[in-house]
Amino acid sequence: MTQVDDKTYAELEQIAARYPEPRSGLLPMLHLVQSAHGRITPEGIEACADILGISAADVSGVATFYTMYKRRPVGDYHVGVCTNTLCAVMGGDAIFSRLKDHLDVGNDETTPDGKITLEHIECNAACDYAPVMMVNWEFMDNQTPESATQLVDDLRSGNEVRSTRGPRIVTWRQAERVLAGYPDGLVDEGPAAGPASLVGLRLARENDWKAPDSPGLETGAGAPSSTSEAEEGK
Amino acid sequence: MTDTLTPVLTDSWDTERAWTLPAYESRGGYGALRKALGMEPGAIVEAVKESGLRGRGGAGFPTGMKWSFIPQDNPKPKYLVVNADESEPGTCKDIPLMMANPHVLVEGVIISSFAIRANKAFIYIRGEVLHVIRRVQAAVAEAYAAGHLGQDIHGSGYDLDVIVHAGAGAYICGEETALLEGLEGRRGQPRLRPPFPAVAGLYASPTVINNVESIASVPSIIEHGHEWFASMGTEKSKGYGIFSLSGHVANPGQFEAPLGITLRELIDLAGGIRDGHQLKFWTPGGSSTPLLTDEHLDVPLDFEGVAGVGSMLGTRALQIFDETTCVVRATLRWTEFYKHESCGKCTPCREGTWWLVQVLSRLEQGVGSESDLDLLLDQCDNIAGRSFCALADGAAAPIQSSIKFFRDEYIAHLTHGGCPFDPAASTLFATSGALA
Incomplete structure (x- = not known):
């Protein structure tokens, strides 16, 4: 038996309360169950059903549909x-x-x-x-x-x-907690993009290829900020 | 003339801490939002219509027109839902976009929600991309702290809340009504239409569902004007888009270009087909779009051009396979995918995808007969177009197109008593000189 502790139960309620209709919280709630229990447990299903006012069968039906939910314990x-x-x-x-x-x-x-x-x-x-x-x-x-x-x-x-x-x-289990909507502070680690993501951008830089200049003077919204001769391009 | 590549959404990806609000604002980010808040919502819809922006999630439906279907006299709340469930095999553009430049999506969400008069928006991200979810969660939190989200945004009187929602592993949730089911906490099974989501979507309320790249394109249209956007691309396929090259090219990657660029140009940009090999077949827009071959290198990659050769532009997910690749193996693997991902709602798809795998497996092992090819095509006819959603059509596409272009290769499996290809030769780590 793996009981749902008070902290987890309160967080499950918190997730449901993020949405206009509580049942919308079910997917992230099940992620939290996995974070707390290392899998989808019967007790976790009962807690979700209890909070959302639906049957355990309804919750099970959802938990068995999505491949990220595991009924057997997952390794670290x-x-x-x-x-x-x-x-x-x-x-x-x-x-x-x-x-x-x-x-x-x-x-x-x-x-x-x-x-x-x-x-x-x-x-x-x-x-x-x-x-x-x-x-x-x-x-x-x-x-x-x-x-x-x-x-x-x-x-x-x-x-x-x-x-x-x-x-x-x-x-x-820590990762599943982030998926439930509880950030872990690691957002700033790693680069913006890997090398393959930048292949086209590097070529554009080398060849001075740009989107056309903005008709106005303003720049922004991720558009090119230079006023160079994009019109000269191919 | 526009340049060969036109980085807009990708333009900041090589900058320091590009995902943060200060980096985004230092490039003028959220300028379009301030401009939009001074416009009439209807004028924003009109601008997006005029720009010619068509959905970047595959179907290519005009985005502004989709917005205009929202009945503004309906007393129920309106919702914007961003489809960030990028899962179509080969498609890999929204994930790096949200990882590197999440604020352009958030800014697009705010402007788009304002345009359709929604006070609540959802970003539904597939669950299997943890770091992307972190980046979008953080961008939304930063936007709240800066007053770009929440109550009375920048004194406009407009309120908007955004919820970042992680999915849990289901390709089908990329289908918009299945996504809504997932977002309502149910099994992700598509709904019968009509009613369309614009009339009865999330919580049976008027809902716009747009792809990440579509929404992320909106700030640039507002900032620079619809004429600027429409100055790129082709007559009916306006603007720029991210083209994703993967597979047997020297340098796979992302290339943001005006719609209408050709595969020949893109392969050239990617350094050519890997050394010593030739193009055999490719998908223009993911595995659900019929295969094309080296006959189609000069087809303009826009909605009309690709449709004109019997396929679809889809998500511009260009998966490139050289002559070492067995097309039967490739097709069987995609078919196994559709079988696995069929949600089970419609009989032709639920049962039919299993039959397809059985017949294809026999052929791949060389133990079927030539009449199995006709059986397969007959099965495809009984699956495609006979289900609630397009997953069934997608399942049929690789089979029908591979038989059309490579019938002989199927037959070679029968005469050879199995697959005549060496799978090691097509791997990335095959030694050069591996048998072709």
Whole structure:
């Protein structure tokens, strides 16, 4: 039995109160349940149902629909390998297969030390960094079977690991708390953009390519601020 | 003539701490908001209509027209919902945009909400992008602290609250009515339309749902004028857009260009197809848009141009595959994706995607027969267009188009008794000289 403690219950109520209609809070509330309990527990479902005035079956129906909600305990690090077509072709299949061997687990299984849950995931919107992995939903770009095994070894031995364009990796339960709407102060870690995101912008800078000048004198809204000869371009 | 690339939304991505309010304001950010608050809401709708901005989430519906469908005589509250559930395979533009420049989205949300007279807006971000969610949460908090959000914004008398909402893993929630279900705390299953969300959307109230990039384009239209926006692009596909190149090119990445640029130009910008290889097939706008080949390198990438060759511009998610890639394997994997993501509401999609996977798997293993190709096409006919939403159409698209262009390759699997390709040759870490 994993009881919902008073703090968690109060926070669940807080989440529901953010919305014009409380039930809109259910998705973030379930993220908070995972943060508190390490999975979706029957007690967590009951608490959500109780707060929202709906049946536990209603809550269960939602919890079983979305893939981020887990009914079995998740390790400290959820390691996702994209095996949708583009990443698979670029090496995701080889990475996933290597990690299954290396960790001796199957898909959606956790290592006996409770550290790592391995799962193959669908497209995570980082295709220009293929093959892509996610650790607790942080980007690990441009992976190889070798970098992937090193990554999981580092995670298992407690070495600090950073996203390739984000912050240091927190635990899965800490990450779930952010998804519930409770920021963790790591927003300023990592760059604005990774290298692939900047390929076009770098070319534009090199060639002095710009959006047309604003007809007015004012500048802003992320538009070009210089008054140079954009008209001269190709 | 406009330049080859026209960075607007991406223009700040290489600057120091670009995601913060001071960085955004130092470039004139929130200037468009102040201008908008001095305009009539209807004039903003008109400006967006005149700009020719069409939805950047794939469908290309005119954004200003969508806004004008909101019945202003309806006494219920109006809502703006931003679709930040970017999940279409190949699509990877909104995620880096929100990571690097979240304030342009927040500013767009405020202006757009003001235009449709909404006092509450939601940004629904897929849950699997933790750092992006942090950046958007922080941008909204900074905007509140600066008085860009909340009560009586800059003395205008206008109030707006924005809620950042994390999803929980469901491709289908990129479909706008399924997204509303998710936002109402339910299973993400699409709704029957009509009524359309503009009339009965979130909480059965008038609701506008727009893609991240569409909303983020609004501040530039207000700041520089609709003529400025419309001076880029082609006759019916105005403005700029982010083109995402991935796969077998030398330098994959994001390229913000006027609509109408061609794949030939983009591949050139990306340093060409990876060394020693040739283009085989590509998706113009994600896996739900029919495949194209090297015959289509000079098609203008605008809504009409891509439709003219039987595909769709979609989200400008250009996934590039060279000759080492087995098109049957690629198609099977996409089909497995649609099977996994079918929400189960409509029978043709729920059952049909499973049948597609079974038949395709047999073919891929070389144990089917040539008549299976006709069976597959027949199944596609019974799935596409027969469900509530477009997921079923998307599931059929890669199969129909790959059979159209690569029928021989399917048959080669049968004569070869399996896949004739070496999967190692198409990986990023294949040694040069790996067999092609």
